[in-house]
Every structure is written in structure tokens, then in C-alpha cells.
Amino acid sequence: MCSRLGASLLLLLIFLRPNCAASLPGHNQQVRSQALKRLLEVFGMVDAPQSPHRVRQPPQYMLDLYNAVADVDGVTKQPDLLVGNTVRSFLDRSRSQQLQFFFNLSSVAKSETILSAELHLFKLRGRLFRDTLHHRQHFCQVYTWTHDKKSNKGLMVIVQTLAGQQTNNHFVRFATARDHHSSKQPMLVLFTDEERRGITTSSSLKDMGTENPFISHRILQNKASQNRNTRSLHFQGCQRHHLYVDFEEIGWSGWIISPRGYNAYHCKGACVFPLGKNMRPTNHATVQSIINALKLANDVASPCCIPDKLFSINLLYFDDDENVVLKQYDDMVAGSCGCH
Template sequence: MESFSQLLPSFYQEKTSESSTTKLLPGENYKKVQIQAYAKRKLQNKILQEDSASSTPSPTRSTEMLPVIVFFLMPMVGLGNPRPSFNHLRKPFTVEGESEEVRSAAIKRLLEVFGMEDPPATPPRSHKQPPQYMLDLYNTVADVDGVTKDPTVLEGNTVRSFFDKLRSDQIEYLFNLTTVARSEKLLTAELHLFKLRPQASLTFNRHHFCQVNVYQVLDTSKMNISHNKKLVSSRLIPIHSNGWEVFTISQAIRTWTMSHHSNLGLLVTVRTLSGNQMDLRTVRFASGQNHHHTKQPMLVLFTDDGRRAAPMEGIVKVSGDSPAVPSLPLPSLTLPVVGHRIPRSLDYEEDRERLPCQRLPLYVDFEEIGWSGWIVSPRGYNAYHCKGSCPFPLGQNMRPTNHATVQSIINALKLTKGIETPCCVPDKLFSINLLYFDDDENVVLKQYDDMVAGSCGCH
């Protein structure tokens, strides 16, 4: 009788002879099943032909052939290399699973994105409450996820707040500005003082207004002498009012940021409209020593560090009512955090790749990264990412550029080899805002460009 391999088609014999060096791809499983069925039918037909040719069937025919059939059919089930296992893809990815070197490099790169060399070293337990002014400012410029509401609200991209370091009963203030880099461009500097109500016994003072002068101290030994101090701001304020009073002192702060040694503090004087010294019990300002921390003297700097995102050239400007690439809804905002991957099958990934270009969630959780100790707001944000195909023809809902349209046509007509379809990428990016403590426990509001994919398109 012919051997089992001789019953196979010639193309399969060639394949099996090369089994030691040629791997069967998972896509050939269907072909293997056809081959197995074909070989089995040929073998059965051969047996029937031999049985019918003999008038007296051999009593050992069936028992002799059974081991042969079993022997050859069983190897066919696993013929070729076994299908590769994808179980390792189903295991959830965790940050702990990565090497410490990879994690450190990733965190370092992320810090560079946020313009820092190292995270602030301030222990979380020592943090004070952020000034209400900074919280209100953050809520004015950013939504709940930190995304900028209106980019024109702030002239620069950084707002820094500083508390008085002297904590004196006198109207003298000193602010440590060493955390301000010389490269930062100072736009505006404001001194915020909380004015208290006059004492009850002095409420019938005949004056209704007073003049408050703010001086830059040039020599601490003799501040009463005029040439040892420099007037930087002056305002008329109602005597019987209370609340925050703001003085612009940009000139003095510019000098201090260029030379920290020249920072000898500020001196505030209160005089009548005729120029006489007023009783300090009549016009009082809260100090950091004797009053609640919410009323502490504060210096606020509006600066710009010069970090600007590169312009997205070639992006089509789309009006607000133009059709946009669809984005998947966020189910109750239950998004996977960075560092964790939901197990999914290979078929799922392939199906997702075939979906049209769209915006998908990508949530960045600062607690997972280990930054929740010094970031006040937000606790995380949705950066989004773009994924999907850009099939021909590109519709306007794909927001294609002219270049992408031409590339799609060349690819579809196969006019040039090696030309791929356009890519699904962000075509509109939004900035986010971070409110955080720096190394000196000052509260900083900083705006970062191009951190959120606002929409996606084929480019």
C-alpha cells in the first residue's frame, strides 16, 4: 500500500518537507483542515477499493490499518508549528511590572514636558492651604479637568504667589523670589494686602480717605531716610472699608528677579491727604503673624517662561459648527488610568484599527504617577488620543488637509509604490492648567500648551 505521505497532494508534500525551516502562518489553518479532509478521503477510498477487489476480506485488515490511521491522523492535528499563544497580552500592564530604569526615564521625560527637572521635594503633610485668590484664578481660567476655558484671560503662562517671610507687626514685607528664573519675563507684579476695619473707638475719624505708599527698601539700617527707599506704588483708599487692596509694584520686582541680593523687602506707609502720618490703629493691614492665614500679605507675579508650542502648520482651520471627527463617549468618566491596560483580544485590536479616525479617551492620573502630593488641581485630566483608519475617499468629517487628500488618492490608485494612507492624528490641541506647590511651598498656576487632543483628522 502507498505510504500516507504519497497520498497527499504534491504542494503539501513540498510544504511538509520544509517543515523544519518554514513556519505555517496562523492564516493557513483553513488550508490545513482542507488538506486533512482530502487525505482522509483518499485513504478511505483506497481501503474500500482494496476490500472490494478481494472476495474474502482479510480478517486482519481493519485491525492492521487502525493503528496506522491513528498514528498518522494524530500528528496532523498539530502539523506545523503550533499557533502562538497570546495569553501574555491578556495580562494587565502595571507600572510595577516595568523596570525601575524605564519608570525613571518615563517620569523624567514627563517632568520635562511640564518644564521641571525634578518634582517638588515638599512633603505633602507640610502643605498649607492654597490662597483663595489662586483657587479662584484657577477656576476662572480652567474647567474641572484643567483645560483652558479662554486662552486670552492670562497674558502670560505662569502665575506665582508668595507669602510674607518677615511676619512682622510693622508694615514691612519680605518675599523670597529665588524660585523665579531669570529667563522668566515679568509682566505684572501685585502686592495684595488685606485691610482691616478701623478700631471702634476711632470710627468717627474726620478723614474719609488715606494715601497708602509702597516703597522698595534700599537700605534696611535707615529706612526713615528718603534716599534709602524708593516709591514704587501709591493709592488712595477709603478709611472705613475693609477687604483686599492691590498695589502694582512691577518695577521693584524686576530689579529683584535680576539680582536676588537687592531684595531687601517692602515698606508701606499711610498718610492723610495733607501728607501727615496717620495713626496705624486707624488704617490697619492684616499680618501673617497675628491674623488668619487667609488674610496674609501676598505677592502675585504674572510671568511668561517663553515656552510656546510649535505651530501646527498645514492644519485646516475649522469653524465651531463644522463637522468634527466623532469621539467615543466617556461612560460615567470611568477611564483607565495611565499604567493600566484593559485586557483585549487581538481581534478587538484589529477591529478598532478598521474603525474610522476618531478621538478616544486617554486619562492621565497624577496620583498613579505619584504627583498627587504637590499638585493641587486637577487630580488628572483626559489627554485623549487619535486612532483609526483614513480610508479612501476622505470625507469632510475626517477633516483632511489637501495634502492628505492627494496622498489618499495616490495610495488608492497605486500610482507610486510605498505610499501609505494618511494618518489619524490630532488637528486641534488645547492647553491645560496646573495649580501646584513649588519647592518653597509657594502656590503656582502654570499653563501648558498642546496637552489635550481637541479633535482628530486625517493628515
């Protein structure tokens, strides 16, 4: 059997909307649960994050970064813009002094390597004109605030004049989470690279196919149309077809910010002799199609219609701590198809 793009992603085709899942027989609910678990593995997660307890606006910096990296469907348009494959933003959790900040980094996985970090602070204007003028030229130094070698209490910022004198907090002030708009809150941004392990499709899911009793209505319509055209489809050459992944149907729209879904595409069609250039065959596929057509060897099937170019997508979402994360996933969209 020919292997096609993202066997685990194709499991999306059998998902019901969450409000319909309760009507499924016990066995089918178990299969659906397994499918969702495998899909989470594709996205590098054990469990789906909880939706935020209250409506939250993502930091504008993260929205701008996502829009710079991805198109409207989340497909990467500037692959070299990110450092690593994950960007995590953390808002200040401290409620104390002006120049001390606390960021809870417990959500950073052990498999992530921190490549760089940015501390985003919004400096407020001086209260008096003479104060602003006198201390206009200064610089900030950021220190790790530790109690001992085993604990890290956060970050402390020290503001000094060019002469090396520490200034008073009255002259240089930063916006705080307690007193200012969310767009001006102190934020720590980490650029990390997460190790990814490939997943395999278990036999129980591999054999579900399109005969599973809880295929969504949209897919049932597509299948009925395909059955009416079985003969013509058999002779259609290898092509790329639409395969839309709807995060709302899966029940993930509460924690995913963007995109709302994306077109993964899939490859379908015959790779029979003679293979034209439009089917983008490899030399091996061409030879295999000849052997198959002439029956020169037993058990030699025709080549497979599979993706020969894959694109990455980007997900912007809330994690369990309500931090906003931008993560890039490789090989999620079939860019083109060919006979191999």
C-alpha cells in the first residue's frame, strides 16, 4: 500500500464535532480517543492545553511575529525568520518592586534548548521635564536574581547613568502588570529549539480507513461523490487534493489562537505506465511502472502517488499556564505530489 502524507493527520477526517461524540458506541469512542492522542503527538503534546479561564488578548509582539512568519493558513512563508522552532512568551508575575521581574518558566520542556532570550520593557516618560532631560542618557543592566545556587527568583534590572551611577526609580520607570495595559506589560521571550521525534501510526489506527462509522458529514459527502466516479478516478493521474484540518471540529479552538485550521492537502491518483512529466516521476518510478506494465516480475506494484514537497505550518496558542507560544511544525502540508 502506498504511503501518503501524515497518516496521523488523515485521522482528522474521522473526527466528529465534540457535541456529537457522546452518541458514539463505546468502541468508537475509544478509537476516537486514540486518534486524538496520536494527533497530539504530531503536535508534540501529551495532552491538549486547557482553554484560558478568561478572554485574553495575545501580546501584540507574538501576533506580529506570527503574521511575519506565516500566511493566513499558518503555512511558513519566511522559513529563516525564526531562531529555532519554538517561541515562548512569559508575562511578569511579580507584584513587588519596579525593577524586579518574575517569569514562570516551568512550561519549558526538557527537550528544548534555549537559543536566545529577550526582555521586553516599556519605559514610561519622566514625570518632570527636568528629570527626563537630566537622565535621558542611561543604560540598563539585567541580572539574574538568585537566592542560592538551586533557586532562581527572577530578573532584576539596574539602571545606571553613563558615568556608572545607579539612578533612583523615581527617574526611570517601567510599566507594570498591575498598573498598565497588557500591551505594555514586562515580557520575557525565549527562542528555543525542540527536539522532535517522528511518530508511527499504530495498526489499530492504520486500518480504520474511510469505513469507520463516525466519519464527519463533509467526508461522507465526498466519499459518496467519489463512489459515483470510481471508474473515472481510477484513470486519473497523480494529483494534489484538498484536505482541510478544522481545529474547531476537533474541539481545539479554545486554546489555538491561529490559524483556525489549515489545508494539509493529500496525494491521490494512479501512477500507471506511461508516466508523464506532469506526474513528476523519479527514474526509479519510471522503471517500476515499466516492469509493472510488462509483467516482467511478480508482485511488483505500480509506483505510489505521494508528496514530493512538504511545507511547515505555525501554531500560535495558549499553553496550560496561559502563556502564548509560537511553534513551527515541519512536513505538515503537501506542496506537490509525484509518482515514486
